[in-house]
Amino acid sequence: MLCLGIESSCDETALALVRDGVLLDAVLASQVDVHALFGGVVPELASREHYRFMGVLFDTLMQRTGCRPADLDVVAVSRGPGLLGSLLVGVAFAKGLVLGTGARLLGINHLHAHLLAAGLEEALPFPALGLLVSGGHTHLYRMEGPARFVTLGRTLDDAAGEAFDKAGKLMGLAYPAGRLMDALACAGDDRAVPFPRPYVRNATLDFSFSGLKTAASAYLDSLPPSARWPRPVTTAQGASRVLCDCCASYTRAIVDTLMIKVERTLERQPDLKTLILAGGVAANSHLRARAREVMRRHGGRAIMPAPAYCTDNAVMVAYAGWLLAREGWRHDLSLEAIPRGRPIPDDMRRDGVPHVAA
Structure with a gap:
């Protein structure tokens, strides 16, 4: 199962490919230099930078791995929490890929993905x-x-x-x-x-x-x-x-x-x-x-996780997406981006059965 992960919750534009739980490759465009001028992240600038880099990074990742969009089984995207404008860029790109390829869509809780990323290197009990x-x-x-x-x-x-x-x-x-x-x-x-x-x-x-x-x-x-x-x-x-x-x-x-x-x-x-x-x-x-x-x-x-996977990255999103897809979970195209301050809804479905929150 090939899963693409998309991360754009704050100021890192990142994409990664995970196949059957193994990382194939990842690409990232950092905005540190842009926001360093202001001493912190400027939301409007962040969303514009995501828009500028997203397509280029996707093409680069496909070329480096030899994969095609049609090969994607799952497209997983950070849907929140984060900066709304930044999240919308990633979610819109993910929905476009799903419409064009027929891949399964999964909106990933950014916070949960951070924790699940530790499973890339060691089995999580x-x-x-x-x-x-x-x-x-x-x-x-x-x-x-x-x-x-x-x-x-x-x-x-x-x-x-x-x-x-x-x-x-x-x-x-x-x-x-x-x-x-x-x-x-x-x-x-x-x-x-x-x-x-x-x-x-x-x-x-x-x-x-x-x-x-x-x-x-x-x-x-x-x-x-x-x-x-x-x-x-x-x-x-x-x-x-x-x-x-x-x-x-x-x-x-x-x-x-x-x-x-x-x-x-x-x-x-x-x-x-x-x-x-x-x-x-x-x-x-x-x-x-x-x-x-x-x-x-x-x-x-x-x-x-290794220090490189502690900060925002798409590897954790792709891996979390693969884990959830393996259990049969999915979202439909009504998936919403959820900004910081709003709870992430439990709206995943599996074979027509809604996810039940803990």
Whole structure:
């Protein structure tokens, strides 16, 4: 079964082909340089760039793999959450391919695809605990299977990735700040600055990182002129000790907060022996190491995609589409793009039977 994956939920235009669970090839056009001028993603520019690159990337992928549009069995597309204009470009392109080829259409929940991507390199045992940590979302799921995710906790305001991004901007780190902050943190003392562990003195599995951003802003404002560093910061080489300590302490505060909620979940649901970690923040080396450590202590293991598959990509969409198509799921042409802030509907069908939400 040959499945094409299309990803255009934010600022990466990407396509990939997966045949019977094995990646054939993938192509991607990044918009980082475009949005770096503004210090963040500009939605209108993002959708225009998707429109400009989508057809070219599709032709390139077909040529590189020797496949033809008629060979496609499934077209899987990120249908949300994300930027509406960006999503519409991908969904419209997918529907056009389905109309022209007769392939099966599948709208993929972008968040679920991140977690399922770990299965590309290692078999996913179900049930599992899924921790999705990205720029816009921080979710805990009980994963019963590729089509069954039970939400256990979510961010109430700012996600962990948002906390990293905004703090990086305040520190003067070059956009995008995540990778550079990770490198700076490796050279710092993670106990130097007493940042709080937000929203942990409760019984819930939800997250809230807005207060941590405020704490970072207050700390940076409190630094005397002698402790400040030149901006922008574009490399970890030669960075000031104060900056490295700040990055290390801030990173540890986020990682500690995430792992507190993970351990709380494991204590309440002892049948979960596997943690699947995914999303852009899952590329952070400190988080990856702590996830493995926590699961070892609980007699389980942590599975996570390679760092290249943690950020938005079409490989995860193609693989998720293949998994769902293998179970017989599909969408019709009434498929809608769902922007961030709206729940993704459970509107897949299998042999005329609607999907039943968990």
